[in-house]
Every structure is written in structure tokens, then in C-alpha cells.
Amino acid sequence: MLNQATTTLAVDTPGRGLIDITRRVRDWAQAQGFSEGLLTLFVRHTSASLLIQENADPEVQRDLERFFARLVPDGDALFRHRDEGPDDMPAHVRSTLTATQLSIPLLHGRLALGTWQGIYLWEHRQRAHRRELALHLLGR
Amino acid sequence: MLNQATTTLAVDTPGRGLIDITRRVRDWAQAQGFSEGLLTLFVRHTSASLLIQENADPEVQRDLERFFARLVPDGDALFRHRDEGPDDMPAHVRSTLTATQLSIPLLHGRLALGTWQGIYLWEHRQRAHRRELALHLLGR
């Protein structure tokens, strides 16, 4: 019979950049004892997001940062919402262009991630934050 | 025992911009009587999308519009698909860069939205439209 499990996960970020959360997420999901199912991650913030990207060459992550720094520059004169500084509105735009939620099937007791796929929390603010994720797992 | 519920939701938009649908979505989800679960929203169009963003300062929404107007300008000479006018293809690109679907866990009888998170339907066409969403709720 199908069942479900939920939890929340707090992630401390050191400031802007990708935090690898693959192990924490996988450990929780695979500990629920399901063989087949669906895991969903949801980030409860609008200035951080979720990303599945290559986990092999760290240069990929630095290139992603370079691309987004050029596409959505901090302090852009276009933006009027600056309550929390020059990286405030760019963080909302980066979050808009990426994912607030991800779902990953569970197959044969393992998350269906490809060989080179890692799960990342993407901190878009310059300063350190504590971010909260809500997790839901359906399965059997 | 796990159960599910589905419905559709029609949203009338006044033209381009973010329409706050948080209350309508939450009211339906929380009325199904589940304590824990997963809500999924799906927009049945390719020129409107879904977004979770800050619900506090309305300037955030205007800045998002400014950013996308610069990134994907109406009438861009790059585009050849103009059947429905200069905002036709930009609407498809905006939809491509944002979300057609969102899933949000339900925890302790409430959607796991963060304090500042609202759910928006993003109308990308200049003219008013009636948009349809499909909703699915899994839970117990």
C-alpha cells in the first residue's frame, strides 16, 4: 500500500553559491524504506532556489555564477526594490529563473539521479543565511 | 490511507502581470481535509506561467516585469513567430524561463509556503485572458 513521509531540512549557507545537499536529501529519502516512489523538495524562500547540476567539475558551478552575475548584476539601476541591498532584487530574479521545487522519482530503492547529477541549494544572497526546505516522499 | 483530489481553476487576467492566486489555491487545498500531502498546480497554456515570489513589497513584481521586458523585449526583430502580435513569442520565451508546474508540500494541514511566499499566475500576454489551471492534491 502507498504511504508518504514528510520532513523539513535546515541548510546553513555561507553566502552566494551552490550548496550540495545530495547526501542529506538521499539519506532521508532512502531511510523511509520505500522501493518505488516520488521525492519532492520545496525551498521556503524567494531569494534561494533548487538546482540539479553537474557534480564533477567545480568549474561548472563557478561558470554558472559568472553567467548569472552578468545576466542579473547586483546593483543594476533597473531595480527599485533595494530594501536589503544591491543583491536583494537580483536574488529574486535568480530565484525566478531557476526552481523553487524539484521532484525526483525513486526507482529500485534509489533516487533516479543520473551519474553526474547533484542536488544543490542555490543561495542567491551575498550573506550567510539559514534556509529551510520542505520534503515530501510518496512511495511503497 | 492516502487519498487524492483534483480540480480545475479558471483565472481571469487583466493582461500582463502577476495575479496572486495564493488564497484560492490554499482555500481549495486546505478544504480537502488532509493533514500531510503534496499539492501540484499546472497551467494549461504556453504564454502564462506559475511563480512563487515575495508577497510583501509590490515593487518586487514591478522589477520582475522590468527585468523580463529588458531580457525578452516585445517586438524583438529576432523573432519570426508573430501570429498574434509583438508580445506573442516573448510570452512563449517568458513561459519557457519560468514554471509551467509547481508542487508544494502540505505539512500539519497547511501549505509549506514560507512567510513571504505568494503563489502567482504570470500572464505574459498584453491582453486580458482566461487561464485554466489543473490542480492535484495527494494526502491523508
Added chain:
Amino acid sequence: MLNQATTTLAVDTPGRGLIDITRRVRDWAQAQGFSEGLLTLFVRHTSASLLIQENADPEVQRDLERFFARLVPDGDALFRHRDEGPDDMPAHVRSTLTATQLSIPLLHGRLALGTWQGIYLWEHRQRAHRRELALHLLGR
């Protein structure tokens, strides 16, 4: 009583561009015999992604390619990760800006796609690849 089904799907791509997978996905989903439910697709790669877009005018797909070729040009001097050539890092960025996963409700025995919505696998590399998708269907 709720049930689930899972499978994997291999998609051969001829190189960069959108591959229509609507029929294959729909055929599998609708063959599981559920009336109401939720289908999830997950692409097990970081240089290909998923997209729901217009299925009527092929010019839309060409305009999408033109837009992304301008936004994330192959061989951009910004990028240092070039292990697999000038389209390597752009493929990761394109994948970051679009979707690794999509969920679509099933209503009255049919996927809740709008009239003009098709499901596409987006190959972001210039060369042909075999891509793998993981599918999960919940329903009754």
C-alpha cells in the same frame, strides 16, 4: 485505492533542438489505467531539459533556439568549463534556465495538457545523444 507505476524512457536526439515526446509519454501514462492522478517526468542529465511549449507553429521552436543562442552563446569567453567543447557549458546553463522535471495532472483519464501544449525533451548539446527519462505515475 491509490496506486503508482514507474518506468524509464530512452530518447535518441539528433543534436540540439526540441524532440516531441508527447505521444510516448501520454501512451505510457494512459496505458496504466488510472482515471485521476499525477504524472512526473525527470531527465537524468544536466545538458538536456524538459519543456512544455506550443505544438502548432514550428517557428516557435526555432525562435526559442534563436533566443537561447543569443542569451547563452556557444564558445562564450565567459566560460572556463570547456571539457567537451564550446557547447558544453552553454548546455548546462540552458538546462539551469529550463526544467529538469515536470509534473502533469491526469484528469478523466487524460493528461491535463492544454490544446496547444506539447511535451519536449530539449537537447542542448550539438551532437546526437541518447537521453534517459524517469517517469512516475500516481493515480487511481
